[in-house]
Amino acid sequence: MANILVIEDNLEVQDIVSEILENEGFKTLVADNGSTGLQLAQQYHPDLIISDLMLPELDGYGILQALRQDRSTDAIPLIFLTAKSDRESYRQGMELGADDYISKPFTQDELLKAIHIRLSRKAKILNRCQTQIRQLKEELIFTNNHDSLTQLPNWQFLQWQFNQICTQAQPPNLIPLLLIGIDQFNWMRSNLGYAYSQAIIQAVALHLQYQVDSLRLPLATLGRLEADQFALLPGEFNHSTDIAKLAQSLIHSFKQPLIVKDQSVSISASIGIALYPHDNQDIDMLVSYARVAMNHGKQQGGNHYQFYTDVGQVDAAEQIAIASELPRAIEQGEFQLYYQPQVDLRTGQLIGAEALVRWYHPEWGIVSPGKFISIAEETGLIIPLGEWVLRIACQQAKDWYQRLSSQLKVAVNLSAHQFDQPDLTQTILQVLADTDLAPECLEIELTESMLMRDTAAAIQTMQDLKAIGISLSIDDFGVGYSSLSYLQQLPFDTLKIDRCFVSNIDTNHANAAITSAVISMAHDLQLKVIGEGVETTAEREFLSQHHCDGMQGYLISPPLPAPKFESLITSLSSTEKTMLS
């Protein structure tokens, strides 16, 4: 029952009021002067106050004013019960925030009616507040457990759900974690814009949720982890073949294009699968393993599912370790550039240096770029790393130019992700300006695969780069599509024949035939040709006889740190003639 505070100095009235209230079942508190009344109100927060107006020590207006100024008491309803029935006193009371004004003499009905109205209004307000608080709490729980872009469960919820599934599962059943990634998502983000790529994620989320719902697996939970990566916990399975079927059906479901902002978009996905408890018991590790498997699938060209168990364990563990160490290594600058000389096959002159990055891990020692470049690419870290490589290579070329008067062209490898950056030209211009290097001293190496996805956009980027004054070479020629016809459309200066064609060229007839044909066709297209990975004099002789312009390889030198390369610059310029004789 409600608590009511009665502040009344007339003890007779105080008794009557208290009796009426107690008969009605209310609990009462009484005060016979204003300041005690205020103190009791502040201490006990009654549900309602009935107060006289004219009181010793502090009058009714004073009490009301003090109550309304204090956040803990400002909502307590107050009814004046007074003999002052003039209009002015009434107005003053109401203006200060009184809830009702009853003139003495009063009837029991009048008093109780006023009390019930105030209390029921207070209860309604309280009710509304409680509903609002409950809704806010529910919203908060939802936001804490869901991703704001797709409204799918987030990592926190997935962890919880994983534990639920694990506790209910019947051994030896398997609990798979499927990591689903959109193929070529980095490319889409760079080329279609941020907003559109977000819309793609939303469309994929809807599509996947629909697929998952139609599977009718009671515990299945689809969540979003990061960017384009979704995790599916479908529940428990007896056989891995059923998991494979599920993954295949999800891959297959992308056959139809998705509609994104009224446009039809063809999307494919790659799925990596890790199994509890077989691969690991920890969900963090399962996600890492599934990611390794997914990336493996992507490297096979995407549109592919892959079980972690089928990826080499050593490979996988190494990839995970590299991926977790790379951000720190970039922050701490554990990288160094090596330079490999490129030599003119006719004159023996040093014509250029290819910059090749090395990672000095404090415990592992040197990590080869073959191991970490693809991971840096996948995680986007290639952008800061690539820009660092470009800057250091340009600084070095400028330094050699100033100190040794060498006009070496420095060649820098670009990754696909870097090539897709809309501000690539701007970045290169900025680095050239900062290092004060002439653009003719910089060459950028691209690979075929970067150019095949969107040839029109690639041509535009290449033309922009050419307009700066830098040169472009096509790297690893022969490894990919090796189509000379599309080369016609692309503004390359140099073609680098991959080591696999140069190797044993003097004895391998097929390699010899291909290489000589490539050299002569490249010359028809006005391209210079460099043979890569030349290890023997016989290989060098063959290239020289077939009019290859330049060479690079261990025969001259492996990639060297800058100070050693510097000694080579000096020694090569004095011995070039003897080396080629």
Ligand code: C2E
């Ligand atoms: P790549 O661009 O084809 O570089 C040539 C690779 O062949 C280098 O390997 C080099 O050390 C090696 N090589 C050179 N001459 C010979 C030879 O006579 N025999 C043999 N067996 N190998 C030779 P490295 O330095 O391990 O680099 C591997 C790949 O990593 C590079 O292949 C390139 O694709 C990538 N890479 C290296 N540095 C960077 C970089 O700064 N950015 C990017 N995006 N990729 C890089």
Ligand code: CA
């Ligand atoms: Ca290269």
Ligand code: CA
């Ligand atoms: Ca190469």
